[in-house]
Amino acid sequence: MLFTDGLPSQDIGYRGASAAAAAGISYRQLDYWDRTGLVIPSIQTATGSGSQRLYSFRDILVLKLVKRLLDTGVSLQQIRLAVEQLRASGISDLTNTTLMSDGARVYLCTSQDEVIDLLGQGQGVFGIAVGRVLREVEATLVDFAAEEAAVQDELAARRARKIS
Numbered sequence: 001m002l003f004t005d006g007l008p009s010q011d012i013g014y015r016g017a018s019a020a021a022a023a024g025i026s027y028r029q030l031d032y033w034d035r036t037g038l039v040i041p042s043i044q045t046a047t048g049s050g051s052q053r054l055y056s057f058r059d060i061l062v063l064k065l066v067k068r069l070l071d072t073g074v075s076l077q078q079i080r081l082a083v084e085q086l087r088a089s090g091i092s093d094l095t096n097t098t099l100m101s102d103g104a105r106v107y108l109c110t111s112q113d114e115v116i117d118l119l120g121q122g123q124g125v126f127g128i129a130v131g132r133v134l135r136e137v138e139a140t141l142v143d144f145a146a147e148e149a150a151v152q153d154e155l156a157a158r159r160a161r162k163i164s
Helices: 016-023 027-035 057-071 076-089 112-120 130-141 154-163
Strands: 012-015 098-101 106-109 126-129
Touching (some): 016 027, 016 057, 057 130, 106 112
Antiparallel strands (some): 098 126
8 A cells, every 4th residue: 555544445446547547648558657666556466468456546646747747847757766765764653754856866754844955955856746736636526436356357257257
């Protein structure tokens, strides 16, 4: 689990197409980021042809943050390090978290003092307020249907019906 705060339940998820649309990325990007381990769906991973990935709210939030960082010119290698840093930190309050970057590196700031210190050192060029992105994702997901995590994928269910 990436975040340990009171975000929506990990029991409901969004299919890949919905997650990609909510994050503002293409399905091809979503697939690539899953295959390379950048953002793996935490509810249900793809298990072959015909199976569906299910992304949690947290996963979609990370997808949107990755997209924002890419849009500002941060390299995918540095974004991978930032996502690892987010996972390792166990953030408990996303509303006060800001991702800062100087265009080359990404810094995780959990207080206004850290942001001011970083800017004072001349390192921060831009920042992404995670709490604001979180609210954007919440508003976007209202338009998409959530699904319960299935015990088995659709293809396995069809095969089981066919055999019976």
